[in-house]
Amino acid sequence: MHVEMRVHGEPLAILPSARKAVQQLDPNLPLIRPMTQREQFDTTISQHVLFARLAGSFGLLAVLLVATGLYGTLAYRVNMRTAEIGVRMAVGARRPQVVWMILKDSLWLTTGGMALGIPLAMLVGRALTSSLYGVEPLDAFSYLLAVAGVAVVALAASALPAGRAASVDPMRALRTE
Numbered sequence: 681m682h683v684e685m686r687v688h689g690e691p692l693a694i695l696p697s698a699r700k701a702v703q704q705l706d707p708n709l710p711l712i713r714p715m716t717q718r719e720q721f722d723t724t725i726s727q728h729v730l731f732a733r734l735a736g737s738f739g740l741l742a743v744l745l746v747a748t749g750l751y752g753t754l755a756y757r758v759n760m761r762t763a764e765i766g767v768r769m770a771v772g773a774r775r776p777q778v779v780w781m782i783l784k785d786s787l788w789l790t791t792g793g794m795a796l797g798i799p800l801a802m803l804v805g806r807a808l809t810s811s812l813y814g815v816e817p818l819d820a821f822s823y824l825l826a827v828a829g830v831a832v833v834a835l836a837a838s839a840l841p842a843g844r845a846a847s848v849d850p851m852r853a854l855r856t857e
């Protein structure tokens with residue numbers, strides 16, 4: 681048997697009176713777990729909250745992995761192209777041109793990754809339809825938000841290698857070859 685009461689003020693303050701009223705109905709009837717409606721709601725939704733927090737944590741981990749992978753790839757590519765960048769700067773390339781060249785490479789890598797990742801995400805989204813709360817598996821806004829987020833992470837991860845490439849001393853770069 682469940683009993684619900686509407687009270688003014690603190691809900692648990694009425695608990696002794698509620699126990700007394702239940703005892704008057706039946707002395708063998710105990711109050712097993714008295715709780716507020718908020719506690720009951722929190723109990724029923726706790727698994728969904730845990731799943732949402734885990735999904736958010738995995739999303740942050742994915743952002744960190746994307747940033748680390750892009751940074752490592754770009755730093756390696758910039759290091760391998762030091763002589764080329766030195767020649768370009770010796771011939772007259774300006775710093776913004778070199779930065780744009782490196783950022784453009786980053787955007788191409790990111791675009792390729794998204795071209796592979798978005799269809800895979802759509803397939804996985806269809807498989808996880810029952811776990812998606814309030815989001816459709818092919819929600820365009822979510823995909824646009826994800827693409828924008830990955831683009832921002834890619835630009836942030838490529839900023840350091842681009843700045844390093846633009847500050848290459850042409851004479852030093854040509855001597856390393």
